[in-house]
Amino acid sequence: MYYPMFFDTTYVLVLAGVIICMIASAKMNSTFSRYSRVRSRSGMTGREAAERILYQAGIRDVRVEHISGNLTDHYDPRSKTLRLSDATYHSNSVAAVGVAAHECGHAIQHETGYVPLAVRGSLVPVANFGSTVAWPLILIGLIMNSNMSALLLNLGILAFSFAVLFQIVTLPVEFNASGRALKILGSTGILYEDEVRDTRKVLTAAALTYVAGAASAILQLLRIILIANRRND
Numbered sequence: 385m386y387y388p389m390f391f392d393t394t395y396v397l398v399l400a401g402v403i404i405c406m407i408a409s410a411k412m413n414s415t416f417s418r419y420s421r422v423r424s425r426s427g428m429t430g431r432e433a434a435e436r437i438l439y440q441a442g443i444r445d446v447r448v449e450h451i452s453g454n455l456t457d458h459y460d461p462r463s464k465t466l467r468l469s470d471a472t473y474h475s476n477s478v479a480a481v482g483v484a485a486h487e488c489g490h491a492i493q494h495e496t497g498y499v500p501l502a503v504r505g506s507l508v509p510v511a512n513f514g515s516t517v518a519w520p521l522i523l524i525g526l527i528m529n530s531n532m533s534a535l536l537l538n539l540g541i542l543a544f545s546f547a548v549l550f551q552i553v554t555l556p557v558e559f560n561a562s563g564r565a566l567k568i569l570g571s572t573g574i575l576y577e578d579e580v581r582d583t584r585k586v587l588t589a590a591a592l593t594y595v596a597g598a599a600s601a602i603l604q605l606l607r608i609i610l611i612a613n614r615r616n617d
Contacts, residue, residue, distance in 0.1 A: 397607040401600030408589075408596035415589035416455065419479035419582050420471060426574055430472035430484035433574055437488040438466070440572060446491050450474075457483050459490035461505060466491055478575060482583030485569050486590070489561030500556045511550035518544035522608060526615060537612045541605070548605050551598040558594045562587040 428436070434448045451457075451467040459466050466487050472480040493501045518540045525536030566584055569575045575583060 392611060394607040394610050397603040397610075401603040404596045405593075405600050408592045412455075412589045412593050415586055416471070416479050416483075419482075419586050420475060420477045422478050422579075422582060424476055424478050424481050424574075424579055425576055427476050428481060428574060429474055429476045430468050430480040431474070433481045433569075434466055434468065434484040434488050436574065437485055437568055437572070438491060440568075441488070441492050441495070443491060443495050455483075457487050459487045459494070461490075461494045461501070464491075464494075478579045478582045479586045481569065481575060482565060482586045483590075485565035485574070485583075486561050486587055488568070489564035490557070492564055493557070493561060498557075498560065500553060500560070504550065504553045504557050507546065507550045507553060510546045514543035514546035518547065522612075526611070533615070534612075537615065541608055541612060544605055544608060548598075548601045551594075551601045554594055555598055558591055562591055 431448055431450075438444075438446055438448070446459075446464045446466055448466045448468065450473045451469055453469050454471055456469040457467065457472050466484075468484055468487070472483045490501070492498075521536050521540030521543060525533045525540060528536065565587065566580060569583060570577065570580045
């Protein structure tokens, strides 16, 4: 017997995903908050650290800009711009320097042709399209009672799968950027050894948010598949 998805026991998968993401987000916020109060002994701000790392890596065509918001830091490969948020750009904390170095890691990935980054970039339009059309297709497929319903459900699952794939491919990209950042910070002397250990905690907490996002997306995909199978029975 099929139960409507609005009152479905598979909501436990959604709840699990939400809890995982909340825990990871809370961990990230608390860790960043703690180490944002620890001043780096070099006194370098996130902007200064980013500019030095890029210069030493031989990258001269990436701009470092300020962007408003909290932890909105990112590297834009299209415009070759590294954008640092309020908590990073002007701050000289070990957390800010670590986040800035992580974003530089993405710029270095781009410069050296890191394959997972290129794959992730190619998935962006497909993942965005999949995220947009997946749920309308799934809902229409569940509501309709015709031969087209199974086709629409399967198309919705396929579309959502691309969004999940994007989340999975993101993981090695983020891990690699953090690894590059920690190595650079230690080898260049921007941070001392004990400061690098503190920064590692910040970047590890940040990485967990990506793991949580991927796990949540996988659980959501599993839920859709279970609902579709039940609908077809």
